[in-house]
Amino acid sequence: DADVTQTPRNRITKTGKRIMLECSQTKGHDRMYWYRQDPGLGLRLIYYSFDVKDINKGEISDGYSVSRQAQAKFSLSLESAIPNQTALYFCATSDGTTGKAFFGQGTRLTVV
Amino acid sequence: EDQVTQSPEALRLQEGESSSLNCSYTVSGLRGLFWYRQDPGKGPEFLFTLYSAGEEKEKERLKATLTKKESFLHITAPKPEDSATYLCAVQASGANNLFFGTGTRLTVIP
Numbered sequence: 001d002a003d004v005t006q007t008p009r010n011r012i013t014k015t016g017k018r019i020m021l022e023c024s025q026t027k028g029h030d031r032m033y034w035y036r037q038d039p040g041l042g043l044r045l046i047y048y049s050f051d052v053k054d055i056n057k058g059e060i061s062d063g064y065s066v067s068r069q070a071q072a073k074f075s076l077s078l079e080s081a082i083p084n085q086t087a088l089y090f091c092a093t094s095d096g097t098t099g100k101a102f103f104g105q106g107t108r109l110t111v112v
Numbered sequence: 113e114d115q116v117t118q119s120p121e122a123l124r125l126q127e128g129e130s131s132s133l134n135c136s137y138t139v140s141g142l143r144g145l146f147w148y149r150q151d152p153g154k155g156p157e158f159l160f161t162l163y164s165a166g167e168e169k170e171k172e173r174l175k176a177t178l179t180k181k182e183s184f185l186h187i188t189a190p191k192p193e194d195s196a197t198y199l200c201a202v203q204a205s206g207a208n209n210l211f212f213g214t215g216t217r218l219t220v221i222p
Contacts (some may be wrong), residue, residue: 043201048209092155100146
């Protein structure tokens with residue numbers, strides 16, 4: 001089983017709809033992250049969390065929100081999806097000591 | 113402002129043809145430089161962490177090196193299964209996350 005699991009793996013949604021992407025991990029790490037990947041732009045940080053009570057914005061947080069339901073669960077919501085949010089989304093965890101991040105398999109989101 | 117530039121954007125090699133990928137960085141105090149491999153449709157997979165200039169790490173056909181301004185990922189006698197996108201990322205001192213470059217897409221032709 002994967003250490004970092006994302007659901008769904010693929011999703012097509014309509015403009016204006018609210019959508020939630022979920023992430024769970026078995027690494028036991030406190031730190032969790034949501035990244036977005038677009039061709040030519042690399043991975044960009046949306047939000048990160050260091051524990052259940054700690055939520056921080058990344059460089060591209062507008063239009064997104066997150067919830068840290070437990071140490072192992074971190075979800076990303078698009079309040080009102082728009083076509084330029086079409087991208088590959090990755091959840092990641094790290095232990096905070098080495099800085100090394102472990103990534104999920106990604107969610108491919110298409111907004112039509 | 114942190115900056116990571118990877119070159120070339122794409123590289124095609126014949127099987128067995130050694131080469132190097134470059135990652136140039138500007139960061140306010142380097143805490144660590146990371147190399148990841150990413151296969152199409154999958155999440156990045158950790159390869160190496162380098163912490164200080166002069167450090168080197170090796171894994172199979174891959175060797176990563178670090179200077180104060182750049183890192184190289186050397187690929188010796190590559191095989192088709194080495195085809196992937198290789199991502200470089202830095203973590204600045206006091207930063208809470210990694211800052212990624214846009215990657216080098218490597219294709220190794222049999």
